[in-house]
Amino acid sequence: MxxxxxxxxxxxxxxxxxxxxxxxxxxxxxxxxxxxxxxxxxxxxxxxxxxxxxxxxxxxxxxxxxxxxxxxxxxxxxxxxxxxxxxxxxxxxxxxxxxxxxxxxxxxxxxxxxxxxxxxxxxxxxxxxxxxxxxxxxxxxxxxxxxxxxxxxxxxxxxxxxxxxxxxxxxxxxxxxxxxxxxxxxxxxxxxxxxxxxxxxxxxxxQLADANRKLKQANEQLARHALTDGLTGIANRRSFDAALNAAFASDTQAPLSLILLDIDHFKAFNDSHGHQVGDDCLRLVGSVIAEVLDGSDFHAARYGGEEFALILPGADAFEAARLAERLRRAIAAAELGDLADAAPSISASFGAATRTRADLSPADLVARADRALYRAKQKGRNRVAVDGDGDIATA
Known part of the structure; x- marks a missing residue:
């Protein structure tokens, strides 16, 4: 029929x-x-x-x-x-x-x-x-x-x-x-x-057009995955390196700041509560950073391990220190009580650096922020240190 x-x-x-x-x-x-x-x-x-x-x-x-x-x-x-x-x-x-x-x-x-x-x-x-x-x-x-x-x-x-x-x-x-x-x-x-x-x-x-469209979507998704940290959901180290180089190349006259932060005593935290809770802690810090930076042009990434980095195009040293202090307070106030066997709270140390001359390289800026972060840890952690500034903002 x-x-x-x-x-x-x-x-x-x-x-x-x-x-x-x-x-x-x-x-x-x-x-x-x-x-x-x-x-x-x-x-x-x-x-x-x-x-x-x-x-x-x-x-x-x-x-x-x-x-x-x-x-x-x-x-x-x-x-x-x-x-x-x-x-x-x-x-x-x-x-x-x-x-x-x-x-x-x-x-x-x-x-x-x-x-x-x-x-x-x-x-x-x-x-x-x-x-x-x-x-x-x-x-x-x-x-x-x-x-x-x-x-x-x-x-x-x-x-x-x-x-x-x-x-x-x-x-x-x-x-x-x-x-x-x-x-x-x-x-x-x-x-x-x-x-x-x-x-x-x-x-x-x-069919060829559909296949090309699906391939393009798959490539875009793969590219996003390649530039995203699988644990925290924010950018990974590769994305950070590309963004920092792009920021340096875009405008050599505008201010550019970098913040490095490290979760305090994270190894001991892992040993005490287990790696699964440690992963939850990293996710929590990543979500706090994403929430604080929401709507801004700043770029946040997981730099490695328990360390995070923030690229701040157009921000001078004062603005970088103020944002770092805001993040420090937000992380310290984050509740971990809903995580299994978690400690009541966590803290992080911050090091901020700002490009002061045009011939400064991305590696130089990272090194300055890292030195500031080291000083913050030396002075007792849970604080912000600014490169080139003797004063350290304490908790």
């Missing part, structure tokens, strides 16, 4: 490729020009019967062709002004209009054929062949309606010929119909191959 449904959709012009292709085909199929040409041809074929006094059949044909053209004009206008973009709906509308056109053409030619002169019959057959050939040339876009049109034309002319005793003409029409079927099968096969190739190409391009 599903295969029959799929075949039916293909026969009326659906499921042959991309939706854009279907809409282009429908625009061609709804076009009125071929029907105007067919109406002119049938009108010329009716001229001789009208001159011969067959006014009844000619009037009937004129009404049929006027009805057929009216339907096609209405269909083209409605298609161009459509607001409903349902591909299936408009394909079915075309199929109905197409069969109606075929029926009008078939009845018109049969009416003119009956009782006509040999010359007029020859003209009518020529017009019918032209209409059939035009339908066959467009049949690859909507096979079923066009085949119905051809069958209607051939069968009605064959019946008209048989009614007048011209059985050979009926046989010729049958052979011609079979020839058209062979032609249509070949034409449709070629076009289907082209449409399927286009569809496969577009599908392959879409």
């Amino acid at each position: 599903q295969r029959l449904h799929q075949l039916t959709r293909i026969m009326i012009g659906l499921d042959l490729g991309l939706p854009e292709t279907h809409w282009r085909q429908l625009a061609q199929l709804f076009h009125i020009t071929p029907h105007v040409m067919a109406a002119l041809a049938i009108g010329l074929a009716a001229l001789q019967p009208w001159l011969n006094g067959q006014t009844g059949p000619v009037s009937f044909v004129a009404c049929l062709i006027a009805l057929q053209l009216s339907l096609r004009v209405f269909g083209q206008i409605a298609f161009r002004r459509r607001r409903d973009h349902s591909l299936t709906k408009w394909t079915r509308i075309f199929a109905i209009l197409s069969v109606a056109s075929g029926l009008c053409w078939a009845l018109s030619l049969a009416s003119l054929y009956l009782g006509g002169t040999p010359d007029s019959k020859l003209i009518i057959l020529a017009v019918g062949c032209g209409i059939i050939q035009s339908s066959a040339a467009r049949a690859f876009m909507s096979p079923a309606p066009m085949l119905i049109n051809i069958a209607l034309l051939m069968s009605t002319v064959s019946i008209a010929a048989a009614l007048e005793g011209q059985w050979m003409m009926a046989l010729i029409c049958l052979v011609y119909f079979l020839f058209q079927l062979t032609y249509l099968a070949r034409l449709s096969d070629l076009y289907l191959g082209e449409i399927l190739a286009e569809y496969e190409r577009e599908t392959a391009l879409q």
